[in-house]
Amino acid sequence: MPARREVIESVLTDAGWPSPAWLETTEQDPGAAQARQAIKNGAELVFACGGDGTVRSCIEGLAGTGIALAILPAGTGNLLATNLGVPLDTAAGVRLATAGGRHRIDIGEVEGRAFAVMAGVGFDAALLGDASSTLKARIGAPAYVLSALRHLRDRPMSLQIRIDQEPTRKRQARTVVIGNVGRLQGGVDLLPDASPDNGQFDVAILAPRSLGHWVALAWGVVLRHRRVQHREVLRGSRITVTSDRDQPRQLDGDIIDPGRSLTVDVRPGALEVCVPLPNGGSDPSARTRSPAGD
Template sequence: MDALTSPRPPRSAVVVNPVKVPDLDELRRTVTDALTARGWPEPMWLETTVEDPGAGQAAQAVRDGAELVFACGGDGTVMACVTALAGTDVALAVLPAGTGNLLAANLGLGSDLATGLGVVLQGGRRRIDVGVVGDRSFAVMAGMGFDAHMLDATNDTAKKHIGWLAYVAGALRHLRDRPMRVRIALDGRPAFTRRPRTVIVGNVGRLQGGIRLLDEAQPDDGLLDVAVLSPRTLRDWLALGWGVLRRKNTVARMETYTATRVEITSKRAQPRQLDGDLIEPGRNLLITVRPRALLLCVPQPATDPDLAHDAARAADAL
C-alpha cells in the first residue's frame, strides 16, 4: 500500500520557486490550511535557488521522509523535481505558478492553486514515463532547433502579462532561420539525414496553447514520439500549422516516428530545450525513456488517456 492510499495522511514537502510566487506567505497559508483541514501534517518548505532549481530540494525532501512532493513554480522547477523523483515511490504533485506549466496543461492538472490542491486531495495517481537526457529527466518534451530558438526569444515580461501568446512573438523572429543538417538514429535502426527546422521528442503531445502536435503520444506507453518538422517557406509553415490544428493524419512537412532511444546529431551546435526550459546548446541530443518511472498526482477518474478533462472540479474538494 503506497502513501497516497494509506489511511495515514502522507508526509509532504513543497519545493517552491520564490521568483514565480508573488506572495510566499499567502501561498504557505493556503497550502497548509488546505492540507491540515484534511488531517495532513504540515508540509516541509524548501525554496529553489539560482544554482539549484529544485532537484536538490526534492531529493532532500525524500531523505527527510516526504512521501509526496509539491512542485510550485514554472517548467524548470517541475522538471527538476521530476529528475529527483523519477524511479522512486514518492509522488509528484504540480502546483502551477509559472507561465508555461506544460506538464499541468498536458495531464489535466489544473492551472491554478486551488485546482492543483484539489487534485492532490482527491487521491488520484498515475505512473507515467519520463525521458532522460544526460542526468536530467523530463515528462513532456525535448527539442532541438526552432522550438528552443522560440523559447530563447520569448520575453519573460510578455509571458507574465499575456501567457502562452508571448511565444508567438518569439516564434516569428525565427521563422526564416536556416534549417539544420541533422542525422537521426532511432533504436539502433539505420540512421537517416534530414534538413529540419526542429526535431521534437515527446512523452505527451500538446504544446503551449493546447495545440496537439503528437496525436498518438501517450504518457505511459513506454515510447517516445518523434516529430521532424521541415518547413522551408512561410507557406510551408502555414500548411504545417493548419494540418496540426485540424489534426490530420498526414501533415505537410512533418514526419513522425516512435522509439525508445532517439539520437539527434547536428553539424553545428543548436539550441536545445527540455520541458520548455532551455539547456546548453549542443551538437547532439540523446534521449532515452524510463517506462512508468514517475508517480504523479492526477485528477480522478483517470479515464482519458491524456487526463485532459476538466480538472477544475477537483477544486470543490477544498
C-alpha cells in the first residue's frame, strides 16, 4: 500500500492536482462511510482503491451526489473497471481520472444497498460465498472455478420472475443473474447486450439440468452465441425474483443474507464515474478538481 500511495501522489502532482486525503476502509466500514466523509470534507472526486466489493460500498456513499468515482482496481474481482475500460495499472488509472473523462451510469438498489455490476440468486451466489479467501489470495479467479464445481449438482429453484409490469413468469432455474454490465472474468460475456447507461438491467435465467447442459451453456457463452442453450435473457428497470425457498444472494460479489426473494430497482444515471476519453483526449478543466482517496 505505501508503494501504491507514492504512485498515486506522484501522478497527481505531475498533473497539477493537490495531494489527496486518505481515508482507510475497514471490514466494518468498507467504503460507504469513507465516501460520505470525503464529500463532507469537500472532495470533488473520490478514488476507490480495491476490488468490486470496495467499489460497491463506495458507490453507496456517492450515488446521487454528483461526486465522481475513480476506480483503481486492486482486488481479485475488478469487473466494473474491466467493463468500463478502466486500466488495471494504478498509475494509468490515476491518469485516466485526471484526464477528465466522466460518464453517468445506472446503479441497482436492493434493500437499500447499491450495486453496479451484477446481483445474483442461487448458484452464482453460492459459488462466490464458498470460494476460499485464502485460495483467492493464492491463485485468484481459479478459486471460483473450484467452488463452482462443488455446486454443479445443487437442487434447482422454482421461481417466479416479475419484470416491470409484465406478467409473472414461472421458471425452474439454477441461478438468476441481474446485470448492469455483461462481462465476467476472462472476458466472458454472460450478458452481451447489457449497457450500463440505458436505464435497464439485463436478467439471465440459467437453467441447466445436467453436466452436459452446463457444458453446452458455458460453450455457448464463451463463443458469444446470440442464442445459448439453457440461457434466457430478459430486461427491465424493476426486477423481482421469488424462490420457493431461501437462496444465497450476492451483490457485486458481496454475499448478503439468504432470502426467498430479490428485488432490484434501477436508478438511471445515478453515478458519475471516470472513464477513458474518446481517442485518448484530455480535459483541461480536470486540473481544477480536488481528489480524495479511499
